[in-house]
Amino acid sequence: MRPVRGLARALMGGLFIAAGAQALLKPGRYAAKAAPLAEQVAPLLQKVDERLPTEAKTLVQINGAVQLGAGLMLATGTAPRPAAAILAGTLLPATLVGHPFWKISNPMVKRVEQVHFAKNLGLLGGLLLAAADTAGSPSIGWRTKHALDQARRKVTQSVATR
Numbered sequence: 001m002r003p004v005r006g007l008a009r010a011l012m013g014g015l016f017i018a019a020g021a022q023a024l025l026k027p028g029r030y031a032a033k034a035a036p037l038a039e040q041v042a043p044l045l046q047k048v049d050e051r052l053p054t055e056a057k058t059l060v061q062i063n064g065a066v067q068l069g070a071g072l073m074l075a076t077g078t079a080p081r082p083a084a085a086i087l088a089g090t091l092l093p094a095t096l097v098g099h100p101f102w103k104i105s106n107p108m109v110k111r112v113e114q115v116h117f118a119k120n121l122g123l124l125g126g127l128l129l130a131a132a133d134t135a136g137s138p139s140i141g142w143r144t145k146h147a148l149d150q151a152r153r154k155v156t157q158s159v160a161t162r
Contacts, residue, residue, distance in 0.1 A: 013075025016067045023064025031057040084130035095120040
């Protein structure tokens with residue numbers, strides 16, 4: 001399973017490396033589509049900190065930089081679970097902004113956008129699996145429960161021997 005996991009991470013990470021680089025190098029290509037979402041998010045960002053950028057072009061570049069960095073991390077297997085979770089977070093706004101099929105009246109264009117939207121949902125599913133993948137090791141939840149069970153047994157044994 002190890003080679004499959006590595007190949008899957010490299011393929012998925014590569015997609016985000018390319019997309020992130022495009023957003024960084026040519027943000028204007030995406031900024032017009034991102035403007036409505038940027039306008040909705042701007043008040044929230046301003047509440048967090050007035051110094052945070054709210055311009056669509058800058059937000060596209062930030063999203064691209066995050067995708068590039070997290071894509072590299074996923075592709076190389078460096079902290080793949082957090083990288084996959086971060087990529088899932090960047091994919092949501094990119095999908096809503098990039099493929100708003102519900103706003104399109106042309107049936108052919110609408111269908112193409114629906115396919116791209118569905119493809120991104122499939123990618124989101126893969127990222128969620130990658131974020132939850134423990135690579136065969138027990139999860140933190142299992143390890144915690146196991147440690148508590150062992151501690152409980154030791155306490156019970158020590159009380160019984162008194």
